Every structure is written in structure tokens, then in C-alpha cells.
Amino acid sequence: MENIFVFFIGTIFGSFINATAYRVVRKIGFIFERSCCPVCHHQLSFLDMIPIVSYVLKQGRCTYCKNKITKRYLITELLGGINAVACWNSAESTIQQFLFFYIFNLLLFMSLVDIEIKEIKDSYQLILLIVTIIIVSIEKWSINNYIGMIIISLPLLVIALITKSIGGADIKLFFTLGLLVKTKGIIIIYLLTIGFASIFAFYRLVKENNKKEEIALVPFIYLAFLIYKYFEKHLLVCLTIWLT
Numbered sequence: 561m562e563n564i565f566v567f568f569i570g571t572i573f574g575s576f577i578n579a580t581a582y583r584v585v586r587k588i589g590f591i592f593e594r595s596c597c598p599v600c601h602h603q604l605s606f607l608d609m610i611p612i613v614s615y616v617l618k619q620g621r622c623t624y625c626k627n628k629i630t631k632r633y634l635i636t637e638l639l640g641g642i643n644a645v646a647c648w649n650s651a652e653s654t655i656q657q658f659l660f661f662y663i664f665n666l667l668l669f670m671s672l673v674d675i676e677i678k679e680i681k682d683s684y685q686l687i688l689l690i691v692t693i694i695i696v697s698i699e700k701w702s703i704n705n706y707i708g709m710i711i712i713s714l715p716l717l718v719i720a721l722i723t724k725s726i727g728g729a730d731i732k733l734f735f736t737l738g739l740l741v742k743t744k745g746i747i748i749i750y751l752l753t754i755g756f757a758s759i760f761a762f763y764r765l766v767k768e769n770n771k772k773e774e775i776a777l778v779p780f781i782y783l784a785f786l787i788y789k790y791f792e793k794h795l796l797v798c799l800t801i802w803l804t
């Protein structure tokens with residue numbers, strides 16, 4: 561019951577993040593403007609903005625123009641809920657739960673921006689790094705925090721300098737998340753990221769025959785981190801067995 565409530569609160573954040581990313585990418589002000597339908601621009605009422613419920617009841621269509629609303633709304637609301645449940649059940653103290661929730665939502669926001677414009681501002685990365693440093697300082701620093709920072713990001717940086725095939729934003733994310741989840745954690749997140757991105761690349765190749773377009777990696781890093789957070793203990797055991 562508690563998880564359902566936490567999930568619902570999370571969906572509200574998911575909805576807000578979706579709207580914020582949409583407006584940031586299109587450089588629309590969002591403080592004084594009310595939400596509106598992206599097709600007919602009709603202002604949305606309170607009943608149109610209940611996360612997931614409105615989408616399902618209206619069968620994914622706008623109340624006013626009946627045009628289809630993209631699944632992005634439903635997916636980000638669901639992910640906001642999943643973010644909240646992951647943090648609620650895993651972090652040790654309330655302050656850590658909030659800080660982790662902030663990090664997950666920031667990563668969701670960065671994913672939405674990356675999918676659309678493939679450009680992540682350094683200011684977002686800096687906020688992520690600062691929140692991470694606060695969490696690590698609460699938990700206590702260890703040598704594994706430092707190794708985690710560079711074990712993936714440094715080889716990627718070398719590859720990027722030689723081949724220019726990896727985005728700087730992805731490397732910075734592996735650096736910060738490595739600091740947060742330490743050596744084994746970041747190896748797992750890296751492997752999951754590569755796995756998800758490969759499946760997606762293969763799917764796109766078969767389905768759309770699209771070889772050229774670059775893949776936005778931030779959404780996969782975010783999903784890998786989310787899955788890591790849910791199954792942290794099991795995944796760490798699996799990695800240890802695999803390495804020995």
C-alpha cells in the first residue's frame with residue numbers, strides 16, 4: 561500500500577520532468593505558462609493532468625482535438641513512479657532517499673533531453689556531481705569511490721579521444737555514477753548499458769534499417785542505474801561469482 565502511494569507521488573514528478581524537458585528543449589518558458597496540448601494548444605484542465613490515469617481514461621488522446629498523445633507522457637510518468645519506489649525501498653536514511661530520488665529524476669530529465677537534441681549541458685552534470693558528493697560524504701568515502709570514478713570513464717575517455725565515437729556527456733556520467741556506486745557497481749551499470757544499447761541498436765537496424773543515426777546513450781545509462789538500484793545485492797553477488 562505504501563509503495564502504491566510512493567509510486568503515485570513519483571508519477572507526479574515524472575509528469576513534471578516530462579513537461580520541463582519538453583519546454584527546455586524547445587526553449588519555452590515554464591514558470592508562468594499553463595500546460596497545453598502540443599497539437600491544438602488547448603489549455604489542460606486538472607482532470608487532463610492526473611498522471612497515468614488521464615492517459616489511460618482518455619485512451620492516449622487529447623480531450624479537445626482527439627489527436628493521439630505520444631507514449632512519452634505515459635512512459636515518463638511510469639518511470640517517475642518507478643524512480644520513487646526504487647529510492648523508497650533502497651536508500652538507508654530519509655535524506656539519502658530524497659537525494660537518490662533527485663538523482664534519478666535528473667537522469668530521467670537528461671535522458672529526455674538527450675533523446676531529442678543529444679546535447680547535455682555541463683550545468684546538469686555539475687548538479688549531479690554535487691548531489692553525488694553529498695551522498696558519498698554521508699555514507700563515508702572509500703578507495704572504491706575513487707576507483708569507481710575512473711575504472712570505466714578513463715578507458716572511455718581514451719577511446720573517445722582516439723575514435724571520437726563516444727559522447728563527452730556519457731563519459732562524465734560514468735565518472736559521477738562510478739563515484740556514487742563504486743567499482744563493482746559501475747562495472748555492472750556499464751555492462752547493462754552496453755547490453756540495452758546493443759539490443760536497441762539491433763532492433764532499430766532490423767525494424768527501421770537505420771544504421772547512421774547516433775544512439776543517445778544517456779537513457780540506457782539511466783535505465784541501467786535504475787535496474788542496478790532495484791537488484792543491487794543480487795547483481796553484486798552475480799558479478800563477484802563471474803569474476804572469480
Ligand SMILES: [Zn+2]
Pocket residue numbers: 597598599600601602622623624625626627
Ligand atoms: Zn489537443
